[in-house]
Amino acid sequence: MPLRDGITDVPGIRVGHWTDRRAATGCTAVLCSAGAVGGADIRGAAPGTRETDLLRSENLVEEVHAVLLTGGSAFGLDAASGVVRYLREQESGLRFGEFIIPIVPAAVLFDLNVGRESWPNADAGYLAANRARGGRVVEGSVGAGTGATVAKFAGPDRRLKAGLGTASEAFGKGLVVGAIVAVNAVGLVRDPTTGETVAGPRGSEGEFLDAEAFLRGLGSGSSDGDEDPPAVGSNTTLAVVATNAMLTKTQANRLATVCHDGFARAIWPVHTRGDGDAVFTLATGERELEGPAYLALEAFATRAVERAIVRGVQCARGLARVPSASEWLGAAPSATH
Secondary structure, eight states: OOOOSSGGGSTTOEEEEEEETTTTEEEEEEEEEEEEEEEEEEOSSSOOEESOGGGSTTSSOOEEEEEEEESSGGGGGGHHHHHHHHHHHTTOSEEETTEEEOOOOEEEOOOTTSSSSOOOOHHHHHHHHHTOBSSOOOOBSSGGGTTOEEOOTTOGGGOEEOOEEEEEEEETTTEEEEEEEEOOOSSEEEOTTTOOEEEOOBOSTTSBOOHHHHHHHTTTTOSOOOSOOOOTTSOOOEEEEEEEEOOOHHHHHHHHHHHHHHHHHHEESOSOTTOOOEEEEEEEEEEOOOTTHHHHHHHHHHHHHHHHHHHHHHTOOOBTTBOBHHHHHHTOGGGGO
């Protein structure tokens, strides 16, 4: 089967969105109903998460049934309960006697300062899970990426609209790894393959601010300080990386750690005290890894993350009076709608 260049190229992985464009928020459910070995690595200093402790290598639970990425800051964590409810109805989860308990780790990003005051709730999470499908994934200003913005270190008036992107890489004998990323960083976004800035703070009309000069001037009184600085904790980039490889829980956690290199290559600065950056991993165990194939998995998983970040910016559209990068560079009228 030809790849669609998305996380759903991994057999058994489905993605569903719930989007509220008027409120500029939403959530994205990544389902692996048959269960997958999960891992996580959180590098930002301002995270908001649920059920991440159970993913640690030394802890008991081995099986994950979905991961939820959601807007709404801490309020949005309620949406994970809706995903749990949906999976229980589908009888997907760990079985303890007569009980079925779905395991759904979740993480939030901050989008409360975009659009009106609202956030995903349990019903929103349920709908996102119910809409989860294989095949091509809708990208851009949808789901968890609806209210996402980037390039905020020069103040909110210079930020750009970002969103959600996905990508996949095939390697070895039938092995595939895919990533889906909600890009909501304080930093700018670069294309690692070219070094080109694809979304930086807005400067003169149709141009990006000289980000390096601005950052060098912070604290010296020489930078343009008319705008308010970004609020601490108002950012966060979230990723789910899935593979059909057979991994142990320790390996799944290590893969999450390595995939943060994809963040570092595409976002600058990253993992700041104002970000809650997190990577989740899901390994469905369909294919065994042989010898050096694990090294290839780490390399291509990182590349999928990089490419998904860039696509999350490129596929975004302006919302709530925040233009996307393509609109800003092209001075598109829709940027003010």
